[in-house]
Amino acid sequence: MNVAKMAPPLLSALQELGDGAPIRVIVRYREAPPPPDRLVVKAADVRTYRLIPATALQTTPEGVRTLAEDPAVERIWLDEWVHTCLDVSVPLIRAPYVWEAGYRGRGIRVGLVDTGIDRDHPDFAGRILAGKSFVGGDFQDDNGHGTHVAGILAGSGAASGGRYEGVAPEALLYVAKVLRADGSGLMSHVMAGVEWAVDQGAQVINLSLGGIGPCNGTDALSALCDAAVEQGVVVCVAAGNAGPGAATVGPPGCARQVITVGASTDTDEVANFSSRGPTLDGRVKPDLVFPGVGIVSCRARNTSMGTPLNEHYTTASGTSMATPHASGTAALLLEAAPSLTPAQIKALLQQTAVNLGLDPNTQGSGRADAFAAYQAISPQPPTPPPPPGEPQGCLTALLRLLGG
Numbered sequence: 001m002n003v004a005k006m007a008p009p010l011l012s013a014l015q016e017l018g019d020g021a022p023i024r025v026i027v028r029y030r031e032a033p034p035p036p037d038r039l040v041v042k043a044a045d046v047r048t049y050r051l052i053p054a055t056a057l058q059t060t061p062e063g064v065r066t067l068a069e070d071p072a073v074e075r076i077w078l079d080e081w082v083h084t085c086l087d088v089s090v091p092l093i094r095a096p097y098v099w100e101a102g103y104r105g106r107g108i109r110v111g112l113v114d115t116g117i118d119r120d121h122p123d124f125a126g127r128i129l130a131g132k133s134f135v136g137g138d139f140q141d142d143n144g145h146g147t148h149v150a151g152i153l154a155g156s157g158a159a160s161g162g163r164y165e166g167v168a169p170e171a172l173l174y175v176a177k178v179l180r181a182d183g184s185g186l187m188s189h190v191m192a193g194v195e196w197a198v199d200q201g202a203q204v205i206n207l208s209l210g211g212i213g214p215c216n217g218t219d220a221l222s223a224l225c226d227a228a229v230e231q232g233v234v235v236c237v238a239a240g241n242a243g244p245g246a247a248t249v250g251p252p253g254c255a256r257q258v259i260t261v262g263a264s265t266d267t268d269e270v271a272n273f274s275s276r277g278p279t280l281d282g283r284v285k286p287d288l289v290f291p292g293v294g295i296v297s298c299r300a301r302n303t304s305m306g307t308p309l310n311e312h313y314t315t316a317s318g319t320s321m322a323t324p325h326a327s328g329t330a331a332l333l334l335e336a337a338p339s340l341t342p343a344q345i346k347a348l349l350q351q352t353a354v355n356l357g358l359d360p361n362t363q364g365s366g367r368a369d370a371f372a373a374y375q376a377i378s379p380q381p382p383t384p385p386p387p388p389g390e391p392q393g394c395l396t397a398l399l400r401l402l403g404g
Contacts, residue, residue: 002068007219010078014061024079025064026188026220028054029072041066047188051195051227054220056188077220082211082251083184089152089291092266093325094371095167098332101374105168105331110154111197111205111233113190114146116177118300121147121312123155123166124173131175132196134189139177144305146177148316149208151298153324154331159312164296167328167370168335174200179209187211187251191224194235198228203334206327207237207258208320213250216280222255229257234334234342236261236326238319239286240275246361248275249285259330259346260285263292263322264367268356274319277361286364288349289356290329292322329370337377348373 003011010025017023024045027033033055036046041063047056056079059067067073090096098104109129116139119128131139141147150166154173157165176193179185190209197205205228215222225235235258242248243262253260253275262274271293277285299305299314306316330345340348352373353366 001065005068005073005076007075007077009080010064010076013078014064017061019062020060022058023061023064024056024058024186024188026054026056026077026079027067027073028052028075028220030074031072040070047192049191049195049224051198051224051231056191079186079188080211081184082187082190082209082221083179089266089295089325090165090167092291093329094369095329095332097371098374101378103332103335103374105154105171105328105335108168108171108204108331108334109174109200109202110171110327110331111174111176111200111202112146112150112153113176113178113193113197113205113207114149114209115143115179115183116141116146117150117173117175118147118298120301121298122158123151123298125156125158127154127171128173128175130200131177133177134192135177135180135185139175141300142181142303143179143183144300144303144314145179145183145208145320146175147300148297148305148314149206149320149324152295152321153206153328155298164313166297167325168331171328171331174202187221191221194224194228198231198233202233204234204236204327204330206324207235207252208323210238210240210250210253213240213242213254213275214247214280215249215251215254217254217256219251222252225252225255226257229342232342234259234330234345236323236330238323241273241318243274243276244272246276247278247280249277249279250275254279254285257342259326259349260287261319261323261326262286262289262364263317263319264289265293266291268354268367270356270358270362271317284360284364287346288326288353288364288366288368290322290325290368292319293317295321326368329368329373332370333373333377336374340377348376352376
């Protein structure tokens with residue numbers, strides 16, 4: 001058996017399974033994958049990817065061993081489970097100052113890869129361009145997580161009289177439902193959702209989900225996310241909620257080219273639950289932190305995720321909540337400067353972040369500042385307006401912090 005081609009989690013799983021037991025794997029080929037009817041093993045539920053030369057399938061341990069002996073196969077991963085990353089805010093990162101300069105994410109296409117979205121929530125009216133479910137059924141959110149994340153990213157605040165606006169309240173949404181009602185899903189489903197969002201023309205993709213760490217960025221999902229970045233897409237991913245221990249960032253948070261996001265509080269401390277680096281290969285993660293504690297955002301109908309406030313809004317914490325702040329900020333920057341590359345946006349956010357004085361593997365470069373990043377690309381940055389007198393973001397507590 002050629003174990004050199006098998007990722008460690010796959011080897012562990014093979015030791016626990018009988019020869020005839022079903023096992024889901026992701027196979028990376030050296031060149032283009034063969035058609036499903038020309039696979040060297042008997043397989044079911046076959047899905048082929050474009051961003052990387054890979055195929056997801058169900059086979060047996062014997063089939064895995066056969067694949068490992070195939071010279072065309074480069075790497076075989078276990079198709080692992082991923083899950084939502086749950087546990088201040090829009091004013092704290094100074095997004096309203098960017099709005100005052102005329103940028104609200106208008107026309108920027110954002111891919112939401114999550115549990116779906118409440119298509120009838122007033123805060124997204126007219127801005128959901130398309131959706132697709134990779135876990136059966138339609139893309140209606142039956143968990144609540146995706147809708148909450150979408151609200152932080154791009155909610156208009158319509159159901160709250162503008163009180164709970166997201167970071168980029170005029171961005172357009174492509175919704176890939178890759179997690180089930182219980183908040184879990186397979187890595188292969190997430191990969192399919194990311195690839196679909198790229199194919200739709202998404203400029204930013206939000207992944208408020210992850211697997212168990214630590215990792216080194218060579219897993220299948222991380223590889224595909226890096227490939228999406230190489231296609232020109234800004235990919236923002238949650239670091240995970242396995243802190244405060246070291247080396248707790250899971251995939252795809254350990255991918256090299258994505259923006260990996262940890263969670264901070266409204267008093268600029270890193271949340272205890274926020275996952276820390278380094279990665280298994282010694283790189284600093286997360287890249288940045290954004291607010292992710294006690295965030296009020298959109299509630300999907302017939303769900304009770306978080307602590308509901310009313311019919312339309314609920315409160316939740318987690319790096320899941322921090323990540324859409326990053327995606328929304330990327331949308332603002334892309335509207336202001338459409339030629340920015342993913343690497344440039346990542347560098348802008350890191351270079352202009354507020355240093356919290358913590359270890360880089362706790363805070364990354366610090367807590368991001370959307371307006372400071374905008375000022376760095378604006379030839380004549382406008383003077384920041386005074387803090388609004390009425391709540392403008394996800395947390396009224398932030399306005400108390402700012403003196404509003």
